[in-house]
Amino acid sequence: MQKLYEKKDALAKLKEKEKLIRTEFTDKVEDLSTIEGLLLLKSNEADRKQALLDAFDFRRQDLEKTDKAVNDLDASIAAANVQRYRLTKTIKQIEMSLAQGNFSFDLPSAEQVFNEMQILFAGQIKKDFEDLISFNKDISLEREKYLKIDLSNKKSELDRLNQEIDDLGIKRVKTLEFIKSSDVFEKYKMLSGEMSELRASVELLKEKQKNLKNLQDIRAQIRALTDEDKNIRIKIEENLEAQSTDKGSRLSEIRLFFNEIVETVIDQKALLTVSPANDGSLDFDVNIVDEDGKMTSAGDGHSYGRLLCVAFDLAVLRAHIKDQFPMFVFHDGVFETWDDRKKQKLLEVIRRYASMGLQPIVTAIDADLPAGMKSTFFHSDEIILRLHDRDDTGRLFKMPKW
Secondary structure, eight states: OHHHHHHHHHHHHHHHHHHHHHTTOOSSOOOHHHHHHHHHHHHHHHHHHHHHHHHTOOHHHHHHHHHIIIIIIHHHHHHHHHHHHHHHHHHHHHHHHHHTOSOOOOHHHHHHHHHHHHHHHHHHHHHHHHHHHHHHHHHHHHHHHHHHHHHHHHHHHHHHHHHHHHHHHHHHHHHHHHHHOOOHHHHHHHHHHHHHHHHHHHHHHHHHHHHHHHHHHHHHHHHHHHHHHHHHHHHHHHHHHHHHHOTTSHHHHHHHHHHHHHHHHHSOEEEEEEEEOTTSSEEEEEEEEOTTSOBOSGGGSHHHHHHHHHHHHHHHHHHTTTSSSOOEEEESSTTTTOOHHHHHHHHHHHHHHHHTTOEEEEOOOGGGSOTTOTTTSSOGGGOOOOOOSSSGGGSTTSSOOO
16 A cells, blocks of 8 residues: 555656646647657758858848748738638628617518408417517527627637738838848848847747657656556555455454454444545445344444444554554543443453553543443543643643633
């Protein structure tokens, strides 16, 4: 179990580290190959432009700027304008549809037709007539709701498109300025500015590459630890099955000690069951059983439930009495709600376990002690501390409250 908890703790730390690294990605690109491909293209472009700057030769750059202005920017602006025209037209159509209002029906004409036909179809026609009006009103309201949603989306898309066209226009103006400029120093300045942006982009991609490699390493560790965790869980289940079938196992000892304590106090058998939980740990369950071994509801009560807890703790300590294991246990109010005979039997169990070298520590109030035995129920050497509220000497740490 210790190895399982160590693996679970290591897994939790790695997953937290993975989550922290993922928060550093502002975009959705988490594919290392994609980042490395972009980095290669940007680095190549930066090297090429740097060579132009070093050579102070802007002829190729002029050609590229001209091609970009004609083929890319102008084409993008034209396509965006076409899209803006379609969007604007669609928005006007939706606004016109909404302006027409809800479903309307020519009631006088319909009533006239109804009156002319009511001799043959009075009841059925009236019902169909009312259903038709109601149905068309519902359709109209639903259509209006979706039209308003669509209108809002289209307007948002138009705002985005207008901003995109403005940005493209600014780029086009700058590109044309570069082409028309005959001042090589001005071109050098403009190209240097582009180089700074390009270098910053390259550095950002390198940082993403580093983080993604780190993320891949962490995920590989997580997969490895998950496999180890799975193997440990399998071994725990196998060990639990072996312990359950072995009469001389530690689990069998605890079960027998547990039943012995419960049977001594209430003269009923108790069953301790152990099963693997979903997270790989162990689930312990205790129940009172009848003579046929069937579970009863007796253990659901407060008094019996408290006894089962006491019995389990003492049984575990006794099974580990020869090991490096805690030798003391504390229980509060163990004698509450029991009859005098069961209180005496439980005290006998506690004394017997104390004689084995364990240190059971219990608390009790005068009202819970057997009638007529309040002063003799415990031996004088068994009472470590008497608490009272008369003064500070009756407090646990002999000091005033604050």
